[in-house]
Amino acid sequence: MSKKSLVVYYTHSGNTKKIAELIAEKTGSTLFAIEPEKAYPTAYQAVVEQAKQEIRAGYRPALNSTIDVGDYNMVFVGSPNWWSTIAPPVASFLDEADFAGKTVVPFCTHGGGGMANVARDIAQLCPDSEVLNGFEIYGNGSARARGEVGAWLERIGIKL
Ligand SMILES: Cc1cc2nc3c(=O)[nH]c(=O)nc-3n(C[C@H](O)[C@H](O)[C@H](O)COP(=O)(O)O)c2cc1C
Secondary structure, eight states, X not given: OOOOEEEEEOOSSSHHHHHHHHHHHHHTOEXXXXXXXXXXXXXXXXXXXXXXXXXXXXXXXXXXXXXXXXGOSEEEEEEEOBTTBOOHHHHHHHHHSXXXXXXXXXXXXESSSTTTTHHHHHHHHOTXXXXXXXXXXXXXXXXXXXXXXXXXXXHTTOOO
């Protein structure tokens, strides 16, 4: 059986999408964007406030569609750092999917707070998975992103 890898991510303003695309390109993975049925507001203050309340309440928004993760044995899971944790749509996705026996690889983009609890909270929602060391980058990483993603993939032993 051949090994297949998947990159799933949520993005609000495009940064995490850029990193997801780089990982997919470098690893030959399938790419899947997690989308909530109801999009978050684009206004920064509005989304910050809504996210705060949802995260506090442990709210899991309904998603537009999903992908069968059964076909993949490695899954990269990406989120923006929202209030030091994953965005609620990523939590919805991880709740619904069965990651048992898979290798999970967290990544996040942030506004200065780094990984914070992102990798820990992904691992908590994938209790029966092996979770590798994650990747974090400020914003979209600009021109540094490609090299940093490549260096990280080498560090964690993923053949390119
Ligand atoms: C609702 C919300 C909460 C955020 N909370 C944090 C935070 O706690 N720490 C941090 O470093 N950045 C925080 N940010 C900044 C984002 O993590 C950062 O801009 C990220 O790159 C956005 O990714 P995206 O473009 O894929 O949506 C927050 C942004 C939003 C919209």
